[in-house]
Amino acid sequence: MRLFLVRHGESVDNVAGLYAGSRDSPLTNHGVLQARRLGTHLASKFSTIGPVQYIFSSNLQRAAKTAKAIAEAQMGVVGVDDLPAVVQLVELREKDFGSEEGRRFGTRVQSAETSTRPIDWVEPESRDAMKSRIDRFVDAHLVPTLLRGFNSDANHSVVVVAHGIILNVILRCLLARFGPEELTRLSRPGDASGRPESLASWSNTGYLEAHLRLKKTDAAITSAVPKPSVALASRGPSTSIALATTVSDGKVDGSAFAIHMTVQTVNCNHHLSGLKKTRGGIGSAAFDPKQKTMDSLFGRAAKKPRLGNDDDGGSLGPRG
DSSP states (O other): OEEEEEEOOOBHHHHHTBOOTTSOOOBBHHHHHHHHHHHHHHHHTHHHHOOEEEEEEESSHHHHHHHHHHHHHGGGSTTOOSOOOEEEEGGGSOOOOGGGTTOBTTOOOOTTOGGGSOTTOOOOOOHHHHHHHHHHHIIIIIHHHHHHHHHSOSOOEEEEEEOHHHHHHHHHHHHHHHOHHHHHHHSOTTOOSOOGGGSOOOOTTOEEEEEEEEEESSOEEOSSOOOTTOEEEEOSSSSEEEEEOOGGGTSEESSEEEEEEEEEEEEEOGGGTTOOOOTTTTTTSBOOTTOSOSHHHHOSOOOOOOTTOOOOOOOOSOOO
16 A cells, blocks of 8 residues: 655745745645646556545645645546545644744744734644644544555555645654654654654655555454544554454454555655746736636646656655
């Protein structure tokens, strides 16, 4: 099974150089083309990653519309008859910058400057708060979905579409549970701060691809599908998850098994090769959904990526 962590396409606030955070900034015309390129690219990898069966997305429109483009491209995959549903979740929203929302990059107020703040100042969301909501997402949504996938013999992929900062929180959370060796490999040398931004970077529609494997220990998955509400009896920097469930539930035979996560590519954006932004401000303008087609505005679409091309990953080291 493959897991893709995807950043949304270019947004209006990206172009303006603003801290968007929880602001619902729309995709630009160029961002829509980026999202469509990504959808076509993932569909072209069907022979190795299978169909995209599950998509989770932030409920902010720049992420939700990127996720929709990925889902719609799956209709071109052989054997796919229905669009995969896009589950929009508030837990996957970007960091809330509080009163600093909408400020230009480089103009944020430093924490020491409290005397200059207005009385109604709202602090940016804390690292602990972000981790808490991502833990909720992993426990309530992602893990049950992965278990359904491991219960199936069919090869397929799961996609999570979100934002640059929160994607790093997701990555750190997943690797702490399912791949501590990978967490060590991707961390910056000497970085003990636990900063969510220290693992990877994501360009617009850049994605991280990871391979997930189920390693049986004392338990074996039965033919039934686990409920989304299944509780985790333990979690932390370990590859093992103990499931608090019973055999009478018909879900899991036993009490423990391991999910192992291996990161294969980071910030892959080869699907954007040759894509140029239309000049004159058109590419940077907010996308108008009333437009009948994008092709009539931007010309012929670029060629689709070659089928079965898996050697398209980004570099795995620290960010440069």
